[in-house]
Amino acid sequence: MLHFREELEELQSKLLEMGGLVEAAIHNSVLALVDRDEDKAKEVMWNEALVNQKEIEIDELATRMLALFQPMARDLRFITAVIKINNDLERMGDLAVNITERALTLMREPAVKPLIDIPRIADLAESMVHRALDAFAKHDADMARDVLLADDAVDRLRDAVYDELLSFMQEERSTINRAVSLMFIAQNLERIADHSTNIAEDVLFAVKGIDVRHHAETGE
């Protein structure tokens, strides 16, 4: 069983590496947008290949461990949680790529308005991702619960961003294309936050064996 514990640690550390790559992608996508920084955008695009590679590695290791060691109870819950978290992280990486693609278009045009609320949503979303992964690393159920509570604030901010952008579009139609891009970016950030709550739910399941999905609906 010593061998199993070693592989379990390897699995955990691979997932945390994946998490680090995705956190960097999200952060860089927002910098590409806010600072109009094309180099950060390139980093995100290049990084995506690594994220995809890592996703496959983790899936293979987890599946192999299920077959070889036939784990039970908490170990089994941990490995199935890794498979799900891995999937969420890969989606979050895709969302960071979507944000970056829109940022690349937006940086070629004048700003619609100073960006205030979108960086705020980004900060909240990044903090949720970070704490969800920290809860996973530390097997900390309380930290995972905190992540679930943060989701409402993101939803409210996103709604405020939508309303503000809609009024910009109404007042000045030359802003429509850019404002629509910003709305999609706000939505992508909200979905990143939502994936963080999925991760937090998986951590609670892995650590405590309790299923908190669908009790307080978060939508997507």
Place this chain on the structure above:
Amino acid sequence: MLHFREELEELQSKLLEMGGLVEAAIHNSVLALVDRDEDKAKEVMWNEALVNQKEIEIDELATRMLALFQPMARDLRFITAVIKINNDLERMGDLAVNITERALTLMREPAVKPLIDIPRIADLAESMVHRALDAFAKHDADMARDVLLADDAVDRLRDAVYDELLSFMQEERSTINRAVSLMFIAQNLERIADHSTNIAEDVLFAVKGIDVRHHAETGE
């Protein structure tokens, strides 16, 4: 092992029930939009509780089977594919709810334009979902590959919808709110199609043991 085969069949049929619920949700969400049919909208909302319940049941059964029977090779791949497909289906159900929420708002206002391309995207997406589930039911790798090929057509149609809606918004700003809602609906349909390709990839992995993810990037 007879018992294992029985449970495997139960798992498969539960997942196909889940698939049926989600297919109905997608179909009804589009009818709510196109026919301005509030009853269909209510069906989607009511249906969501069943989808969420079914998701948890399937996850529990799959996890229990991994622990009890310690399956190997193809059986193990099949069960881990079920866990992933289940997750995709639940997301697709959420997307149908999003479409329905927007349809409920839109049915209280005059139409921006006759809906032509959005129902077309919906038809394509529904057909992809259906064929992906059929490929799963029949363990049919060729059918799964066909689903992967259909995704580009959906992306092209969605881009055409975006362009058309943007020009409506430019020409007549009173349409902006409604046009933005239609853009989000088109995006939700595109994501439903994208989840169908995930399912098709999982079917290929379960049936053939080959991993086709990230070879032809589909984005999200």
